[in-house]
Amino acid sequence: MGLSKPFEKLGDSCLSFLEQSGRMGIFLFSCLLNLIKPPYPLFPVIRQAHFIGVRSVFVILFTGAFTGMVLGLQGYYTLSKFGSEGLLGSAVALSLIRELGPVLTALMVVGRAGSAICAEIGIMRNSEQIDALECMAIDPYKYLLAPKFLAGIVAVPLLTCIFDVIGILGGYLVGVVLLDVNGGTFFQGMYASVEWQDIEMGIVKSLVFGLLIIWIAAAKGFFLHLEKSGGFGAEGVSRTTTDAVVLSSVSVLVWDYLISAIML
Template identity: 55%
Template structure:
């Protein structure tokens, strides 16, 4: 065997090993980041002002997107489900079909994806700019813990706002289904809401709640992490923002499947 052949054959193995080490290192840093944020969450004094600002930014400023998306999701769902049920003479079940689809699946997932696109990307860019302009280092110099001052309010705000945004999405979506099914297609209003009360129970609502709560942690965790460890320059911030949105969206869908298979 030629002397140059052996090193050439080892290049793919070296590349695989390097990628594996990078993945393990990133996973470890991800876990430590969340662990540190969780530890600082319960250490007083609490940054109430920062928390309220983050709740306003993540939640209140996302309301228009949530309402618009929820309304048209419910309307599309109401139309398509009605046309499907009509083939089997089961139009009466439109209400529970729309409500269960929204409460258990579409509400938590779509609300989380919308908030990720609107607020998550902005949070990553904001923290990333603070990193490359050395504002985070300045906080450390001033004896202000960046994790406690920046990251903890974001994650706690996600825990508070995501369930509320999901509830708003569900309510508006159910009303959108009502507009199409009852006002447009002629289904009885009593049938729409009566069957919904029969088939939707607290277990379904809690499933949507736990999903939205976990999505709040995932989105704020990933977006804050990507901003905190962003690369150098404007290109690094741009790359971190893209990675945060893509990774958050993928994790939302993956985690939704696992929770859906475990929760009742």
């Protein structure tokens, strides 16, 4: 009896892992299916895109500008060791477009919108609002979740673009205006080194991140009542939201590596 206990535990956690993965998979499938299925109500998508996108713009501007500025500063310091300050433009642009833009934007969206979506849906689950939707024959996947997915997939790449542009301007500000790198060289280097592939990678990443963030946040909230640690009450919502934020942040970084490795 005593010997079999650890095996029981192992089997138990394996089973619950499989169950959870299956649930998440079916959840994503149902959401995407409902995205394709007509009708296509526009207004909820715009509302969600406004929440995820427009209301994140300020944060993205701020983080983008400072990221670009620090890149300009650090890049200048490193490049000047080799006497190649002229490469500052391409260094800033490439690191922003390929890596920092998509990743930092995604992390900001996780913090702002991911947590909010998880908490919102979790509370709706907790107070039987999702049951009420189902009883009114309103499909929560169609009504509640599909607009959020579409909004996320649209908003995150657009935010990433804003981040990139502002970041490059920030790098220009520090490099050219403050540190006296030649402005022409800054932009010439950028034109020469940034290729379509780099932009493509940035866009693919931000699309995947957008999907990933909404997926994890929405599914965590939606399946709050099935959480093993007990998803009850305010504490259940707060714990699940924390879980969702941590899990999405880690997933973003892991997928960032995977996509880079595949696309390079």
